[in-house]
Amino acid sequence: MPSLDEAVTGVLTEVVDRAGLTLDEVTVTSAGRRRVVRVVVDLPDDGARDEPGEVSMDAVATASTAVSEALDASDVLGSAPYTLEVSSPGVDRPLTLPRHWRRARTRLVRVARTDGGELVGRVAEVDDDGVLVLLDPPSVKGRPPRAADVGRPVRLAWAEVARGEVQVEFRRADDDPDDDLADDLADDALDEDAPDDDALDDDENDDDGREDEQ
Template sequence: MSTTQSDRLRKLLEPIVAPAGMDLEDVKVTAAGSRRQLLVVVDADEGVSLDAIAEVTRAVSQALDASDAMGGAPYNLEVSSPGVDRPLTEPRHYRRNTGRLVKVQLAGGGELVARITAVDEEGLDLEVPGVKGRRPTARRLAFTEIAKARVEIEFNPKGGAAEDDTAADTDES
């Protein structure tokens, strides 16, 4: 996709997703046989529900039909939320994942797996798990110190759904 088309699509779609309380995270056009695939990725601080995705999809579809941003060739539209494996690149990505475990590749080399405890505009506070029974330690990273970062999948997250479900079952009794 050319930069011109990408810019045009972003300018067209950002005002559509913003009133829904969402951020336009990505726009990708790829070839899919004789058609093209337009992937629009949106996210919000509280996450994105299926109903919200459906509403935004209708609005995006109407805007695309009324414009020439995709040209005359047929395309498939997909509006989605980002997957858990997407790279964390903006302060809002880190903020939305506060409390989660992340794998960080440091700009100076090396790697760190830690839990995000707080985020501000300059960087993030982490809780680095202790090794061999030692207590976790606090660490501060500036965004400039981070080369790449992704959320680590946890099957039993600290303070996660399993604990919440147990507490909910107890309250209902």
């Protein structure tokens, strides 16, 4: 006999497909006399083959309406009241399926291998056979990684991949440092053109002693 999660999944899979999305996960828990139904929707796998992206808020809202109507029309939850939560995958969602990896293209990930090893790199390519990762190993005890390792491509078949975890980046590797330099030069130029503090003080106290609002 299927579990309640599986039964709800059976009801909602086609509904979410018709909304143009993919049903990623369903969990049903109890909160007192009420059930909480959490549904995670993702972009369809065919769209993931083209380019990475995220589910829009409008798409989530459309799916939520369709899911609510389907649950109300079904007896899968019985007569118990329920609270519905529909969302898209968060950055902490483990990468366990090929479509998860397609969503993560260009992102920095930690890959857990089935042989017990792991590596850190940027997802470059994803296809039916596996994933291509460009190594981006972290520094160890303050020592930078070997230059020969940085950017080295590693091809992994799906059978070699246990899971992946997207890493939080405060600065992307493809950020252009020249942009920061240009910003700094622009700030310096503004500082040079700005009037000195004494001039500002004189201006602020003109016009019958009324201070200008900044």
